[in-house]
Amino acid sequence: MASSGIRPKPCKNNCGANIYFDARSAIGKTPEGKWVPLLWDDEQDIGTDTPHQCPNSRYAQQQQQQTTQQQPVRPIGPAGGGDHEEILRRLDRIDKSIMEITQSLAKFAKYLEGNQRMADSDARYDQDKEDGFA
């Protein structure tokens, strides 16, 4: 019963695999109606009913190129892969840093204000001198 009369043939991309086409397979054709090469199991001499993902096909090579190009863009490294808590912890740290910076700025602003007042009084002092009141 397992033998359906389908015989495999070598993949035309010379990858060394045997493939077959099966009209009755659910994945034997693409939605567009194109034949999907399915992988033949040489040892058991049966069809595997899985698409033959040919390493030599132009499509596979394009996919590989795209994957290589996309790799540097991947934002999350293999260790911290999408760790939600780690992100929250970092946000918390950033929050605290911003608070500290705001406090420092407020202190600096007061310091500047004090300097400005001193400068103002100096100017007034100079002005007084010039007017002959000193």
Ligand SMILES: [Zn+2]
């Ligand atoms: Zn192949």
